[in-house]
Amino acid sequence: MVGVMGGIGTEAGQRAAQQPDWPEPQELRAVTGRLAKAPPLVRAEACDRLRGRLAAVARGEALLLQGGDCAETFAGVTPQAVHGKLELLRGMAGVLGRGAALPVVRVGRMAGQFAKPRSSAVEHRDGSALPSYRGDAVNSLEFTAAGRRPDPQRMERMYEASATTLDLLRTYAHGAPEGQAGADIPGAVDGPPEFFVSHEALLLDYEHALTRTDDTTGARYGTSGHLLWVGERTRAPEGAHLDFLAGIRNPVAVKLGPTTETDEVLRYIERLDPDREAGRLTFVVRAGADRIRDVLPALVEKALAEGAAVGWVTDPMHGNTFTAPSGHKTRGFDVILDEIRGFVEVHRALGTHPGGIHLELTGEDVTECVGGADPVHTDDLPQRYTTACDPRLNRRQALDLASRVAELYRGA
Ligand SMILES: O=C[C@H](O)[C@H](O)COP(=O)(O)O
Numbered sequence: 001m002v003g004v005m006g007g008i009g010t011e012a013g014q015r016a017a018q019q020p021d022w023p024e025p026q027e028l029r030a031v032t033g034r035l036a037k038a039p040p041l042v043r044a045e046a047c048d049r050l051r052g053r054l055a056a057v058a059r060g061e062a063l064l065l066q067g068g069d070c071a072e073t074f075a076g077v078t079p080q081a082v083h084g085k086l087e088l089l090r091g092m093a094g095v096l097g098r099g100a101a102l103p104v105v106r107v108g109r110m111a112g113q114f115a116k117p118r119s120s121a122v123e124h125r126d127g128s129a130l131p132s133y134r135g136d137a138v139n140s141l142e143f144t145a146a147g148r149r150p151d152p153q154r155m156e157r158m159y160e161a162s163a164t165t166l167d168l169l170r171t172y173a174h175g176a177p178e179g180q181a182g183a184d185i186p187g188a189v190d191g192p193p194e195f196f197v198s199h200e201a202l203l204l205d206y207e208h209a210l211t212r213t214d215d216t217t218g219a220r221y222g223t224s225g226h227l228l229w230v231g232e233r234t235r236a237p238e239g240a241h242l243d244f245l246a247g248i249r250n251p252v253a254v255k256l257g258p259t260t261e262t263d264e265v266l267r268y269i270e271r272l273d274p275d276r277e278a279g280r281l282t283f284v285v286r287a288g289a290d291r292i293r294d295v296l297p298a299l300v301e302k303a304l305a306e307g308a309a310v311g312w313v314t315d316p317m318h319g320n321t322f323t324a325p326s327g328h329k330t331r332g333f334d335v336i337l338d339e340i341r342g343f344v345e346v347h348r349a350l351g352t353h354p355g356g357i358h359l360e361l362t363g364e365d366v367t368e369c370v371g372g373a374d375p376v377h378t379d380d381l382p383q384r385y386t387t388a389c390d391p392r393l394n395r396r397q398a399l400d401l402a403s404r405v406a407e408l409y410r411g412a
């Protein structure tokens with residue numbers, strides 16, 4: 001775990017990992033104070049409903065399709081971009097659902113995916129060193145000292161950008177006239193067809209500020225998104241991010257990388273799902289295509305032995321990143337598919353349910369990942385490489401992948 005910074009920490013006094021070094025404590029307090037009074041972005045009932053849908057995933061009665069940008073950007077919150085991702089996920093869900101003969105629960109990596117954990121706190125370029133870009137919620141991609149300075153007011157822009165995205169999703173999901181978008185307080189996206197939103201609960205100042213008590217039940221909910229997850233770099237079982245997830249009633253997820261130990265799986269279950277409630281906890285495994293078949297069986301067996309009805313989902317993106325000769329980070333379609341194949345094989349061998357896929361994708365015609373039926377080659381990468389962080393599947397690649405994954409499930 002790298003980059004332990006910032007003021008928020010554990011009860012034992014450990015500082016939270018991957019937090020920005022906010023320069024102005026007073027300004028930070030003013031921002032979180034305002035966010036704490038802002039309307040919730042999602043409703044508790046919708047979080048409960050998603051927990052119910054994820055229970056069906058955990059029981060083997062549904063699939064989860066979770067996807068969206070690696071890093072949402074403020075400039076990327078446009079009607080076209082939001083519509084493009086929604087339509088892409090809708091199309092993929094149709095293909096997957098027909099292949100697996102199961103309903104598909106659709107969850108965007110959207111309306112909150114504005115903060116990024118980084119491998120290094122510092123970026124070096126042409127002999128200069130500046131703080132790494134940590135997502136639009138923290139600083140700017142622009143490589144200047146002013147751009148890279150963490151600015152707490154960006155968390156308010158994240159809130160506004162998330163609210164706008166939710167409004168757009170609600171408009172498109174309901175087919176409501178566009179003019180109605182933004183007329184209400186931003187709320188949960190509900191009504192048929194269902195669509196939920198998720199992001200990594202990384203910026204604890206933001207997530208704590210948006211936590212609310214539900215009047216009817218007295219339970220605490222993270223109201224920044226329906227499903228919140230903790231990533232590979234912040235999943236310390238006794239860390240501040242796990243403390244946060246343990247304190248909210250939303251459905252929650254933990255990313256599991258290739259070094260995950262079975263004892264950690266046990267701790268996550270004890271901390272996050274003590275009542276063994278299907279739908280409460282989803283594990284998103286991102287071991288890499290070369291490791292998934294070795295790593296996953298023991299983790300699944302541990303959860304089974306604990307009597308936990310967790311959902312199992314594969315993220316075939318994050319364990320398969322490499323740098324092309326041009327310097328662009330990329331991922332290969334065939335390797336992505338191979339990690340999904342390995343994930344499905346392991347579950348079939350154990351008699352458990354391969355519950356779904358978590359992808360970085362966009363509805364736009366970008367050239368960021370290589371391969372696919374209409375292949376992007378490494379030489380093509382510079383053409384339309386617009387991601388703010390990691391490479392995404394473009395629309396064509398994502399639909400191809402959905403067809404190939406549907407074949408895997410059809411053969412189940
Ligand atoms: O999306 C995940 C991480 O934020 C990303 O992979 C980190 O990338 P880095 O290794 O370039 O910091």
Ligand SMILES: C=C(OP(=O)(O)O)C(=O)O
Nearest residue numbers: 117231232233255286318
């Ligand atoms: C950072 C991410 O992934 P991971 O925590 O699995 O590296 C992510 O999904 O954005």
